[in-house]
Amino acid sequence: MATSAAWTPLRLRELSVPNRVWLSPMCQYSADDSGVPTDWHLIHYGARAIGGVGMVMVECTGVAPDMRTTAQDLGLWSEEQVAGHQRLTSTIRSLGSVPAVQIGAAGRKSSHGVPWDNSGTRSPVGRENGGWQPLAPSPIAFASLAVPTEMTTLDGTRVLEDISRAARNAHRAGYEALELHGASGYLFHEFLSPLSNLRTDGWGGSLEGRMRFPLEMVTAARTLWPDDKPLIVRLPVSDLIEGGLTVEEATAVAARLGMVGVDMIDLASGVLTPEAPRPAEPLHNARYGPQLRTAGVPVAASGVIREADHLDEAIPDLVDTVLIGRPMLRDPYWALRIRDTDPRESWPKQYHRAF
Numbered sequence: 240m241a242t243s244a245a246w247t248p249l250r251l252r253e254l255s256v257p258n259r260v261w262l263s264p265m266c267q268y269s270a271d272d273s274g275v276p277t278d279w280h281l282i283h284y285g286a287r288a289i290g291g292v293g294m295v296m297v298e299c300t301g302v303a304p305d306m307r308t309t310a311q312d313l314g315l316w317s318e319e320q321v322a323g324h325q326r327l328t329s330t331i332r333s334l335g336s337v338p339a340v341q342i343g344a345a346g347r348k349s350s351h352g353v354p355w356d357n358s359g360t361r362s363p364v365g366r367e368n369g370g371w372q373p374l375a376p377s378p379i380a381f382a383s384l385a386v387p388t389e390m391t392t393l394d395g396t397r398v399l400e401d402i403s404r405a406a407r408n409a410h411r412a413g414y415e416a417l418e419l420h421g422a423s424g425y426l427f428h429e430f431l432s433p434l435s436n437l438r439t440d441g442w443g444g445s446l447e448g449r450m451r452f453p454l455e456m457v458t459a460a461r462t463l464w465p466d467d468k469p470l471i472v473r474l475p476v477s478d479l480i481e482g483g484l485t486v487e488e489a490t491a492v493a494a495r496l497g498m499v500g501v502d503m504i505d506l507a508s509g510v511l512t513p514e515a516p517r518p519a520e521p522l523h524n525a526r527y528g529p530q531l532r533t534a535g536v537p538v539a540a541s542g543v544i545r546e547a548d549h550l551d552e553a554i555p556d557l558v559d560t561v562l563i564g565r566p567m568l569r570d571p572y573w574a575l576r577i578r579d580t581d582p583r584e585s586w587p588k589q590y591h592r593a594f
């Protein structure tokens with residue numbers, strides 16, 4: 240039986256990842272009051288590690304208290320949080336997967352409710368209820384969330400320090416790969432897009448100006464993240480709406496990201512504004528892979544990858560690796576089930592008597 244390219248190892252800097260089917264970062268909104276991982280995270284990520292993904296990408300983790308989406312997000316700014324993440328990384332590694340974490344600064348999409356109270360990004364949480372004032376490149380609100388404060392140079396310096404500290408803490412916690420969240424309409428994305436960045440100073444205007452602070456964010460992460468470990472950026476390839484970031488612009492940004500030490504671009508799209516369409520076609524982000532690859536950096540993608548045929552179509556022709564989101568919420572063993580091999584070759588030996 241031929242081995243699909245999806246199940247072959249991938250090397251990024253000194254890291255060898257056993258296969259190219261990875262868990263996509265997905266917020267669990269289940270941190271304790273100090274932003275520390277809980278038993279939920281340990282079992283949730285541990286089950287997916289047993290489930291055969293090459294890399295477990297832990298959810299978007301705030302670089303500072305006011306950079307989180309909700310008060311239930313994980314953080315990486317305190318020693319207590321580092322110790323909690325150490326539990327996660329040693330568990331994921333001992334179960335055969337590579338522990339990675341996505342760090343993020345939510346920008347104007349900050350300080351809202353958790354999704355299961357049926358509100359999520361539609362319900363701002365004000366200071367009186369334990370929320371905080373969001374920062375963004377320009378004072379333009381996302382939907383009904385608070386109007387963010389326009390970032391000053393001083394705010395920018397502070398955010399860059401937060402990112403450096405989170406990268407250093409991710410290393411100390413034992414993560415092998417780091418992803419900077421540059422998409423989903425968060426701070427990095429807000430700077431890149433002409434729809435959310437109306438600045439007239441050096442951080443706005445032309446694409447060169449709009450990508451300046453995002454590049455500084457990457458450099459801030461790279462500085463305290465070890466040279467032998469890969470840095471990935473989740474990058475929007477298009478805002479999917481008129482007047483927004485274009486694929487050509489994103490390709491130019493990707494090339495610059497390669498020059499400042501980014502080892503892989505994780506393709507995303509849309510979500511900057513509530514009006515952007517939410518594509519449902521299989522492989523919709525992966526299809527941008529060949530175009531983005533012209534930037535000279537390996538590419539990954541998530542987005543409606545549901546079947547073994549999708550994996551075969553994606554890897555290696557469209558992207559170098561895939562990240563699987565919602566199917567892995569429904570089934571931690573999705574990656575094992577989709578493998579077209581004798582279960583005794585892929586499933587953990589403890590489960591062989593099931594077959």
Ligand SMILES: Cc1cc2nc3c(=O)[nH]c(=O)nc-3n(C[C@H](O)[C@H](O)[C@H](O)COP(=O)(O)O)c2cc1C
Nearest residue numbers: 263264265266298299541542543544563564565566
């Ligand atoms: C519950 C949930 C939480 C998510 N949280 C994050 C996140 O923390 N960071 C991120 O970049 N994307 C996040 N996403 C997006 C997923 O990582 C993924 O890119 C998206 O769901 C598309 O892939 P899929 O079709 O396989 O689900 C989240 C998605 C879901 C469903």
